Amino acid sequence: MARLHLFWPEGTPLPRLEALDIFHIESGGCTGCALELASLSRALLAGNHPIRFVSTPRQAGMLLLTGSLTVGMAPVVELAWQAMPGPRVLAVVGDCAVDGGLFGGNYAVLGGVGVRARSSVSLPGCPPAPDEILAALVRWQTTEGER
Template identity: 75%
Template structure:
């Protein structure tokens, strides 16, 4: 059973946020980041969070990419992006998704997603822990809501 922490380390109460529906794509690499995201998604489901992982891009507002972008996966990422309704956001999690990580550009690897598209959220790490990913998502959402209300 997952336990929901009601306070951040600074002692402030977690903010009430609009729901965030995330579609995750692993585009190539060691899948370390994908495993960390799987742990996070289980904790979010058990904690009844407003952040959810969805099964199709048609339900998502955020496309979260892990792994280096390979030549074979680039068209698949583009199709998922085009299938997303309304306002679409892109997040790159892990060193490979941000800048290619240990996978240098070659005939099969294009590098990181950040070099090809404008990402709203970049979270380096190899791999970042579930807590780091959740913290980045919450802080990013708070920053976005502050900009919307201003």
Template identity: 60%
Template sequence: MAILRAILTAATGKHATARVRVAAARPLPVFHIEAGGCEGCAMELAAVDGAAYGLAATGIAFVATPRLAEVLLVTGPLTRVMAPVLEAAWHAMPEPRALVAVGACAIDGGPFPENYAVLGGLEGRAPIDLAISGCPPSPAAILAGLVGLVGGYARGGSGDSSSA
């Protein structure tokens, strides 16, 4: 029976989430904004929130309002229309707070250079606490970055300024 349990645990990945769950005293609330672009990163993020990845067990929870969030997660390039929305969401969040840029577009603009509608990425415009690179990044890369951020908060920090 123990061997069967070990095989099933290894196959489902439950062993990794159990370690993270112990590290997080409470779920880390994350508010997501799709700022523009092709929505490829947003679709990968939706996969992370699905049943296959067991997001709830990792100590991460998506919230419906920035007032409840400690992390602002941005996908897509920063468009001129969304810039004030992003700023308002950031200021609505309680301290301490972190900014996560997911994908090449959110980080540096990706294939969407600065033009009449797009300001580019967040890099150089805002202090990014975590940049998860890729076009789009895989759900596993997104989850690994967020889990690392949860670990930083569990240790009393505000996350890292590193790329996943």
């Protein structure tokens, strides 16, 4: 179970988390980022956190992508996005999803979604650790709450 820090790196406590349902798609990477997301998901479940990963885009408010976008996965990502109801946001996690990383465009890969679409959360790393991913999500929630 990932041990999540309850403090920012500066030492101040994390703010109270808001409910957030995330639908994750591995769009064509090595699944390293997905493994770290799985660790985060287990920790969130164990801690009864209001952020959770859901199994259908119809329940989700955030689409979280990891991995470079392959040609085969492009229509799948598009369908998932269209299936999400109401206000929705996009998050890209890991170097591949942010800008393609080591897997830039070729005949089978379109590259990173982060450079093609506007994302609310963009977190580079190969892969970012679970606490870094959670910190990025909470930081985004805090910024949104202040607006």
